[in-house]
Amino acid sequence: MHIKNKIEVCFSPAVFQYYKDSNAIVVVIDILRATSAICNAFQNGVEKLIPVKTIDEAREYKKKGYIVAAERDGYVLDFADFGNSPFNFTEERVKGKTIVYSTTNGTQAIQMAESCYMVVIGSFLNLSYLCNWLVKQERDVLLLCAGWKNKFNLEDSVLAGAISEKLIATNNYSTMCDSAVASLDLWSLAKPDILGYIDKAAHRTRLREKGLDDVLEFCHTPDSANVIPVLENGFLVEIGKRHIK
C-alpha cells in the first residue's frame, strides 16, 4: 500500500499547539501582507530576513544600524525604514541586504513553529514553486495560517486550500483534517475569481480603510516568485542558500 503524506491546516497560531508535529514541514501563511512581502523580498534578492516579534526588538536592531521593516495594525512604526507592504521590498532596496522584519501576525507564527522539522514561507506568489518543492520532500505538511490577531481569516485559509489541492493532485498526500477539508472547499469557491471572493474578507476592509489595499491584486496573484524562504537559526534565507543542507 502506498502510504501518503498527511496535510493538516491550522487556522490560527492560538491553536498551533494542537496541530504541532515536530516531523512536519510547516508552511506559514500570512497573505495580507507578511508572507507575500517576504516572498517578494527574496524574489528581489534579499540576503537574509531577521523576523522579530516585538517592537522593542525591532528598535534595538535599528539602533545597531540594521534596515528595519516594521508595522503594527497596518501602520509603519516611526523608527522603521518602511512597513510590510510587498511593494517596499524592491530590488534596489533589498538586494544582497539583511533586513529586520516585524509584523502583527506573521512573525509570531514563524517563530512559533521554529521547533518543527522545517519552517517555510508560503504565499500566492510562490504557490506552484512551493508545492513542487514540497512534493519532493516526501514529508507531512502543516499549513499554519497566521490569521488576524489569533482569529481565523479568509485569505490565509483560501491559500491553504490552494496548496492542499496541488499536493493532493499529485496523489502523494491525503488529509483527515477537517480544516484542510474546509480550506479545500473555500478554495473551490474562491478559485474562479479570487479577488471577488476575498472582497468578503474582513481584512480587505481594514486595509481599504487605511488606504493599504493597493497590494490586494499582487498578493492574490499566483506564481510571481520562484523562491522558498526557509527559517534557519532564527533567520529567513532562500532555501538554496541555507547552511544546513
Next chain:
Amino acid sequence: MHIKNKIEVCFSPAVFQYYKDSNAIVVVIDILRATSAICNAFQNGVEKLIPVKTIDEAREYKKKGYIVAAERDGYVLDFADFGNSPFNFTEERVKGKTIVYSTTNGTQAIQMAESCYMVVIGSFLNLSYLCNWLVKQERDVLLLCAGWKNKFNLEDSVLAGAISEKLIATNNYSTMCDSAVASLDLWSLAKPDILGYIDKAAHRTRLREKGLDDVLEFCHTPDSANVIPVLENGFLVEIGKRHIK
C-alpha cells in the same frame, strides 16, 4: 440607519478569548454529539442538566445518587449510567429528572462562555426554533463551535453557517467576521446534501470506527426539537423554566 446585530463564529474553544463578547448571546454547538443530545433531552422533558467538566466531578455526583451521562472520546465511563448518544435521552429515562452531563468537548465550551450575557445550546434539532428565538432577542450572537479537542471541525462549522444564514435572512443581522463568512460558504456547499457533505468530516470516521455513527442522520436532521436549553447558575434548563426571566 438600521443598526444590525452582529454575528461572529468561533471555531474552537481555544480561541474563544479572542471572540468573547460579554454582551452577546453565545450559542454553543457540538453536533456530534453533546448539543444534539442536550436538545433531545429537553425535548423529552428533562428538568435540569448539570454540565460538569471533569470525570472526577461526574463521579462525585454519581456517589451522591445522581443519574450521570458521561463519556470520553466516545466511550461511556464505567461508573456512568449512560453515554452521550442523543438516543440515550429517552422520555422514559429523563422526563422530570436532573441529570449530570460530561463530555469531551461540549461541556467545556458551555462552561467557558458562562460569563457572557447568555449561553444557549444549538444543534440541527432546534435550528429553526433557536433562530426564531434569537431574532426576538435583538442582540449580537456569538456561535461557539466546540470542535474536536480544540481543533476545527466541519459539522459544528456547518451548523454555524446554517444559523448565520437564517439570522441574516431576517435582515436584522450582519457579519464582518471571516469565520462567519466561511461558515456560510461551507453551509452553502453542505445544504443540498448534509449527510453526504459531513461524510468528509474526520469525526464521522472516528464515530464509525467505534460503531457510534448510528446518530449521524438524527444529529443532522433539522427541527425535531422545540426547545432552547439555557445555562442558568451553572445548570442547563429549558428557557421557559429558568428563574431569571
